[in-house]
Amino acid sequence: MLNAARGMNSLMVPKHTPCSENQEKFVELEAMDSESLLVDWLSELAYWAEIEMLVFHKFKIEGVSSTHLRAIMYGTRVAQLEKHIKAVTYHNLQIVQTENGLTATVVFDV
Amino acid sequence: MVNIHDFNQIEEYVYEIPASFREDMRVPARFYADAVLLEGIKNDRSLEQLVNTATLPGAVKYALAMPDIHQGYGFPIGGVVATELPDGVISPGGVGYDINCGVRLLATRLEQEEINPYLDILASSIYANCPSGVGQGGHVKLKSGELDRLLELGSTWALKRGFATEADLERTEENGCLEGADAGKVSPRAKDRGKGQVGTLGAGNHFIEIDVVDRVLDETAAGRMGLFENQIVVQIHCGSRGLGHQVCSDYVKRFQKSIHRYGLNLPDRELVCAPLSSPEGRDYLAAMKGAANYAFANRQVLAGHIRHSFEQTLAGKVRHHQLYQIYDIAHNMAKVETHIVDGRQLKLCVHRKGATRAFGPGSRELPAAYRAIGQPVLVPGSMGTESWVLVGTQNSMTQTFGSTCHGAGRSMSRKKAKKSVNGAGLRDQLESRGIHVRAGSMSGLAEEAPAAYKDVNRVVDVVHGAGIARKVARLTPVAVIKG
Numbered sequence: 001m002l003n004a005a006r007g008m009n010s011l012m013v014p015k016h017t018p019c020s021e022n023q024e025k026f027v028e029l030e031a032m033d034s035e036s037l038l039v040d041w042l043s044e045l046a047y048w049a050e051i052e053m054l055v056f057h058k059f060k061i062e063g064v065s066s067t068h069l070r071a072i073m074y075g076t077r078v079a080q081l082e083k084h085i086k087a088v089t090y091h092n093l094q095i096v097q098t099e100n101g102l103t104a105t106v107v108f109d110v
Numbered sequence: 111m112v113n114i115h116d117f118n119q120i121e122e123y124v125y126e127i128p129a130s131f132r133e134d135m136r137v138p139a140r141f142y143a144d145a146v147l148l149e150g151i152k153n154d155r156s157l158e159q160l161v162n163t164a165t166l167p168g169a170v171k172y173a174l175a176m177p178d179i180h181q182g183y184g185f186p187i188g189g190v191v192a193t194e195l196p197d198g199v200i201s202p203g204g205v206g207y208d209i210n211c212g213v214r215l216l217a218t219r220l221e222q223e224e225i226n227p228y229l230d231i232l233a234s235s236i237y238a239n240c241p242s243g244v245g246q247g248g249h250v251k252l253k254s255g256e257l258d259r260l261l262e263l264g265s266t267w268a269l270k271r272g273f274a275t276e277a278d279l280e281r282t283e284e285n286g287c288l289e290g291a292d293a294g295k296v297s298p299r300a301k302d303r304g305k306g307q308v309g310t311l312g313a314g315n316h317f318i319e320i321d322v323v324d325r326v327l328d329e330t331a332a333g334r335m336g337l338f339e340n341q342i343v344v345q346i347h348c349g350s351r352g353l354g355h356q357v358c359s360d361y362v363k364r365f366q367k368s369i370h371r372y373g374l375n376l377p378d379r380e381l382v383c384a385p386l387s388s389p390e391g392r393d394y395l396a397a398m399k400g401a402a403n404y405a406f407a408n409r410q411v412l413a414g415h416i417r418h419s420f421e422q423t424l425a426g427k428v429r430h431h432q433l434y435q436i437y438d439i440a441h442n443m444a445k446v447e448t449h450i451v452d453g454r455q456l457k458l459c460v461h462r463k464g465a466t467r468a469f470g471p472g473s474r475e476l477p478a479a480y481r482a483i484g485q486p487v488l489v490p491g492s493m494g495t496e497s498w499v500l501v502g503t504q505n506s507m508t509q510t511f512g513s514t515c516h517g518a519g520r521s522m523s524r525k526k527a528k529k530s531v532n533g534a535g536l537r538d539q540l541e542s543r544g545i546h547v548r549a550g551s552m553s554g555l556a557e558e559a560p561a562a563y564k565d566v567n568r569v570v571d572v573v574h575g576a577g578i579a580r581k582v583a584r585l586t587p588v589a590v591i592k593g
Contacts, residue, residue: 032367035379043359050352051302084244084313087207087355090362090379091183109183109207109355110314110524 001041001069002059004104008042009057011108012049014082019057021074034066035093038104041069042088046108050084053077083110112157123576126172127161134377135164141175142515144572150521150564151179156186162377163191167385168198170458171451174510176465177572178519178564182206184380187464187520190513193386195446195457199374200391201383202365202398204461206442207358209398210405211316211349212283213488214438215499216413217335218420219430220342222322222588228423229320233546233589235419236318240412242311242593243550250308250411257305258293264403268410273309275435278410280477282438283467283485286406288445291399296353297360300397304353304404309411313551313593315558316348318416319490320546321497321585328582331483331501335436337583344433345497345585346412347490349442350405357401361394386446386459395444395459402443409438436499437486441466441516449511460511468502468514468579487579489570492518492563493555493592494540497585498570505577514579518566527562528553546589555592 027044031037048054056075063070087109094105117127120140125148127139139160143151151157156179163185164173170192179188184203193199218225225232241248250271252260260267265286268274279285293301311318323341326332337343350357365382368390376382384390417433424431444461451458460467469475469485476485484501491497495518506512522530533552536559540547549555573579 036363036366040363047299047303047356081244086314086352087359089183089207090366090382093379107183 001038001064004038004042004106005045005056005059008045008085009055011083012081012085013055013078014080017078020076021058023054023075023077025073027069027071027073029069031067034095037067037069038095038106039088039090039093042106046085046088049081053081085110112161114152121576123572127157129164132161135161136166137164137169137172139164139173141179142177142572142576142578144568147177147564147568147572154181156181159184159186160189162381163189163204165377166191166193166199166201166381166383167374168193170194170456174513176513176515177569178464178515178517180519180521182463184378185461185463188515189463190461190465190510192449192458192460192511195459196387197385198459199383200386200395200444200459201381201461202358202361202394203380203382204463205358205398205444206463207355208349208442209354209357210402210440211442212405212409212438212440213490214346214409214413215436215488216344216416216433217337217436218342218433220428221340222342224428225342228427229589230546232320232419232423233548233591235423236416237548237591239415239419240311240318240591241309242313242591244313244593246310246593247306248309252305252308257301260308260407261293261296261400261403262291263287264406265410268407273411273414278413278435281435282406283440286410286438288399288402290396291403292396293400295393295397296357296400300353300356300360303356304351307351307353308408309415310351310408311348311412311593312351313554316593317493318412318591319345319587320589321345321587323583324586325584326582327584328580331582334479334483335486335499335582336434337436337499343436343585344416345488345490346409346416348409348412350401351408353404354401357397361397364390398444402440405440406438437488439466439486439488447512449507458511460513462513464516465513466516467512468500468506469512470502470504470507484580487514489515489566490517491566492560493558493590494543494545494587495560495566498566498581499583499585500570500573500579501582503577503580506579510578514573515569518563518569520562521564522562524557527559528556531556531559531561540590545587549592551593558592
């Protein structure tokens, strides 16, 4: 989940954007399966980026399972977004167990 | 994977994948192409996606794809699927994330030579007056509860707020207001995303373009619309912004849970759907109509900003700076319509995702001015290339549920386009051809390079040749404004 958020941030925010944590938001998500939870999680981040230009860099996970996530997100407002992610889709959505851990494929509508 | 031996050519421009191709297909899949477009279509998964749409419960006759077909999420872009009421399904993926993405065409009485000296400043004025790009809010401040009225009234809201004329509404698909929209079915999060974006262009493939009518092919239809050669016109291409995307996301999520209840087994999660007679199906239709009305209002407010720019730049300098509306069409929509199928009159939910309604002459849904010629169809090309004005035909009513193509259709991913095209170089190239460019992002410009799209002229040749629309006039760009 954290790496997926970092991957998404790398698309939204220009490189070398200063990271501070002067804003925080609480999130609690309940989904029908782990793929849907990933979509919901990234959709949450895309929502704050669009509404308040708020990008989160640090996360305190208070509880997580394959269908549930409870976390506090810390981040900052940015002046500019490199890429506007309009939606997180189910297209080719995949979470695969590999030797190095879980690999997720997510397609964004931009 | 669909291979060349899996489909049959049944007419010059029509190919069919029989329902026997895959066990789960309920109807055959048909697509429109010529030999060159066919080669491109085979390069992505769009035909497989078309076959997937032929599995939808309630699908009638055939699942269709227009010649601008390319790979989308779940449905291919360019797809048309009609499902029979009351128990056929409605699928948010069959509409797309940008609900009622569409095109508006405004016209002046000016000829190109009259406007040439002012084009550069006019392009800058439009760029300044029409908020575009990532994170840009609109100039329209909504009072408490006003967004709900906008969702339910569409362009009628814009008329009440002074952004529209009666003539604009008359020349908009559905008069710019889908009946049955219910703001209560649109989530607070969708409203949050939409409330500050009324009258904004956004980014991606959306644009405002000043064009010149460089060729008229049907004098009668062009005359009826008020189009003539060398005339300056304006296209607006955009949709329902964040609100529409959120409505789609919300219902794709909700339908993931309900498909099991309705015993639906689908080949792709983005195809999730619900029977139109179910609470989920009815709720989505009411919310989708709200988002569609938002898009009509959005293009209407943008039209107001563009009129202001013309006034600001040209008043007192040219004879007529006024803009009047030719038509406004949706190309991402699901609509309940009545069609004759195999001699039977059926009430259908026609999904058009990257496809345009193209009703033929005599359709009572058309404004009186256009009833004799058929519905105007607006087909924007890629940036820097031609666009087309077509009209719907009787053939489109019998062959494609009154539908035709919507644009050039992508042939290259955004990522690949960005790698192979330099945005600043492209801007210089367009400027050297006399096209004024205003763009917020050079990488965004590269993503929309003409090289990333099919040849719109070829796409239009196919729909004209197949008889599912008829050519009226061709437009070439003289200024492009992008987010």
